Amino acid sequence: MRQQLQKPLLEINGLKKYFPIKGGVLGRTVGEVKAVDDVSFTVFEGEILGIVGESGCGKSTTGKAILRLIEPTAGEVKFEDQDITHINAEEMRRLRRDMQIIFQDPYASLNPRHTVEKIIGEPLLIHGVKNAKERTSRVKELLEVVGLSAYHASRYPHQFSGGQRQRIGIARALANNPKLIICDEPVSALDVSVQAQILNLMEALRDEFNLTYIFIAHDLSVVKHISDRVGVMYLGRMVELTSKDKLYDDAKHPYTQALLSAVPDPDPDIEKERVILKGDVPSPADPPAGCAFHTRCPMAMDICKSVRPAFIPVEDNHFVACHLYDGQQQNLSRINGL
Amino acid sequence: MRIEEKKKYSEQQIPNPAKVGQHIDSEEIEAISPWKDTAKQLRKNRFAIIGFVIILFFIVLGLAAPLVTSYSVEEQQLVNRLHPPSEEHWLGTDHLGRDIFTRIAYGARVSLQVGFFAVTGALFFGTLLGIIAGYFGRWVDMVISRIFDILLAFPSILLAIAIVAILGASLQNALIAIAIINIPIFGRLVRSRVISLREEEYIMAAKAQGMKNGRIILHHILPNSVAPIIVQATLGFGTAILEAAALGFLGLGVQPPVPEWGQMLADARDFIQLAPWTLLAPGISIMLVVLGFNLIGDGLRDALDPKMKN
Numbered sequence: 254m255r256q257q258l259q260k261p262l263l264e265i266n267g268l269k270k271y272f273p274i275k276g277g278v279l280g281r282t283v284g285e286v287k288a289v290d291d292v293s294f295t296v297f298e299g300e301i302l303g304i305v306g307e308s309g310c311g312k313s314t315t316g317k318a319i320l321r322l323i324e325p326t327a328g329e330v331k332f333e334d335q336d337i338t339h340i341n342a343e344e345m346r347r348l349r350r351d352m353q354i355i356f357q358d359p360y361a362s363l364n365p366r367h368t369v370e371k372i373i374g375e376p377l378l379i380h381g382v383k384n385a386k387e388r389t390s391r392v393k394e395l396l397e398v399v400g401l402s403a404y405h406a407s408r409y410p411h412q413f414s415g416g417q418r419q420r421i422g423i424a425r426a427l428a429n430n431p432k433l434i435i436c437d438e439p440v441s442a443l444d445v446s447v448q449a450q451i452l453n454l455m456e457a458l459r460d461e462f463n464l465t466y467i468f469i470a471h472d473l474s475v476v477k478h479i480s481d482r483v484g485v486m487y488l489g490r491m492v493e494l495t496s497k498d499k500l501y502d503d504a505k506h507p508y509t510q511a512l513l514s515a516v517p518d519p520d521p522d523i524e525k526e527r528v529i530l531k532g533d534v535p536s537p538a539d540p541p542a543g544c545a546f547h548t549r550c551p552m553a554m555d556i557c558k559s560v561r562p563a564f565i566p567v568e569d570n571h572f573v574a575c576h577l578y579d580g581q582q583q584n585l586s587r588i589n590g591l
Numbered sequence: 592m593r594i595e596e597k598k599k600y601s602e603q604q605i606p607n608p609a610k611v612g613q614h615i616d617s618e619e620i621e622a623i624s625p626w627k628d629t630a631k632q633l634r635k636n637r638f639a640i641i642g643f644v645i646i647l648f649f650i651v652l653g654l655a656a657p658l659v660t661s662y663s664v665e666e667q668q669l670v671n672r673l674h675p676p677s678e679e680h681w682l683g684t685d686h687l688g689r690d691i692f693t694r695i696a697y698g699a700r701v702s703l704q705v706g707f708f709a710v711t712g713a714l715f716f717g718t719l720l721g722i723i724a725g726y727f728g729r730w731v732d733m734v735i736s737r738i739f740d741i742l743l744a745f746p747s748i749l750l751a752i753a754i755v756a757i758l759g760a761s762l763q764n765a766l767i768a769i770a771i772i773n774i775p776i777f778g779r780l781v782r783s784r785v786i787s788l789r790e791e792e793y794i795m796a797a798k799a800q801g802m803k804n805g806r807i808i809l810h811h812i813l814p815n816s817v818a819p820i821i822v823q824a825t826l827g828f829g830t831a832i833l834e835a836a837a838l839g840f841l842g843l844g845v846q847p848p849v850p851e852w853g854q855m856l857a858d859a860r861d862f863i864q865l866a867p868w869t870l871l872a873p874g875i876s877i878m879l880v881v882l883g884f885n886l887i888g889d890g891l892r893d894a895l896d897p898k899m900k901n
């Protein structure tokens with residue numbers, strides 16, 4: 254397994270993002286939406302870590318909080334052993350060269366008044382490539398790398414299709430040879446046929462430029478296709494994190510099991526055991542006490558209502574936050590995952 | 592007829608397989624910039640063209656004033672007072688025997704100047720304050736927005752009168768007063784635009800690239816807020832000229848004998864029954880210029896607003 258041989262690139266400890274709810278005449282804070290509530294995980298160099306979950310579970314917020322595009326409320330984000338949550342704006346600005354993001358909506362993430370050349374060239378300019386000729390040739394090179402043509406450089410975003418725009422977004426993220434790219438649902442706005450092209454492109458780029466991805470998605474099959482390890486989020490918390498194969502074959506957490514049982518199978522003759530969850534996802538403004546999932550969990554016990562389960566390894570490289578596995582905690586060193 | 596229609600329909604349904612995918616992309620496709628597109632839309636708008644023609648007419652009239660008339664603006668010929676329009680005096684003469692056409696032509700200079708400088712001033716300071724308030728938010732926004740509210744709480748012409756009364760009556764001070772009363776109009780427009788742009792994903796993307804605030808504002812926010820500012824500036828041109836005329840009418844703008852349309856109206860008021868042409872000429876001039884700018888402004892809004900596009 255490649256990630257065990259390599260060192261951690263990004264370590265996230267107890268990341269929290271609470272959005273205040275303002276109310277009343279005076280606009281006082283009357284509550285908090287716990288979008289990300291104490292999430293911890295590690296990303297190893299060269300791996301693709303998938304994060305899945307329903308909409309509103311905090312996966313995008315997690316991605317943006319890691320890059321401090323949304324300031325985290327609490328927690329630690331260590332990039333190459335440096336805690337970046339408290340460095341000043343200028344240091345953060347320089348570090349952004351190594352940490353990039355690809356956005357979900359290729360129609361909204363490109364400035365409509367800039368040419369492709371300016372869109373891809375701007376990150377080069379601000380990080381020190383002052384020579385215009387050098388920039389132009391690099392832009393053309395990047396366009397070819399992502400499967401577009403050099404002559405596209407003079408056009409405007411509205412002249413491209415969704416898939417092409419997403420390629421432009423990828424080229425922009427690649428411009429300064431970053432180490433980490435957070436992919437915030439990069440294919441969910443695209444047609445299925447185009448999705449595959451973009452996913453294959455991203456995989457090829459990872460191998461070519463030795464990139465590390467955090468791949469956020471709500472589509473389980475997309476995540477299965479691209480990821481090395483997968484984390485499952487529910488209501489602002491990470492409930493399970495393990496390698497792709499283990500997750501899809503041997504899910505431990507009842508929520509993951511329910512989620513996987515909902516994936517349609519192309520063979521109509523296969524009888525699947527379908528776990529149907531009752532009720533709705535509780536409001537993140539008022540999450541249930543104890544385990545956030547206990548209100549819908551088919552296997553809920555008394556302890557689930559009062560004690561929040563710790564996110565612990567139950568097997569080698571298999572983290573679960575569930576009381577069902579309380580006794581099985583492996584006595585593994587924390588290096589293995591957390 | 593029917594068969595033809597049917598034929599047309601079937602042709603649309605079945606595309607020529609040899610051409611599929613080919614037309615989509617080639618090196619020859621021209622880059623269509625948003626500005627080119629706007630200019631194209633604007634050229635199609637007949638009313639905007641009429642507006643342009645009117646404004647162009649007055650600009651030329653003002654610039655070429657010494658060429659189109661041989662009369663002096665200031666020289667009084669009391670023998671010829673209140674002559675109706677004739678071959679000698681195209682628009683007649685006023686109560687002091689001055690040629691009205693000459694005064695309208697020279698007055699165009701004053702009015703367009705007032706419009707231009709007042710709008711430029713209001714636009715500059717309004718945009719600056721609006722961007723600062725919208726982008727930085729919090730208490731900065733609070734302070735600037737409250738200043739705008741205070742300025743807007745007064746009826747604009749009353750505020751202009753007060754400012755001119757403090758500074759003294761002159762063209763320059765009238766100009767400053769008009770600029771000041773228009774600042775909050777631009778300021779609030781820009782502020783609201785910036786607030787909505789700030790949430791756009793490409794602004795977040797710019798931040799994620801590691802751009803500084805100055806660059807984000809100048810290269811990303813400003814170019815995308817230009818459209819409503821241009822529209823407001825064009826419409827503001829008309830209002831500024833109207834406000835200048837109102838100040839002139841009240842004797843608070845340009846001082847005689849410099850010709851100014853509003854002041855010409857005020858002078859002609861006493862002779863409305865005796866010599867209505869003295870009133871009509873400046874009145875219609877003001878109306879035409881304001882109309883011209885409004886037509887251009889409306890045209891620009893339609894051309895710049897993507898929602899109006901067909």
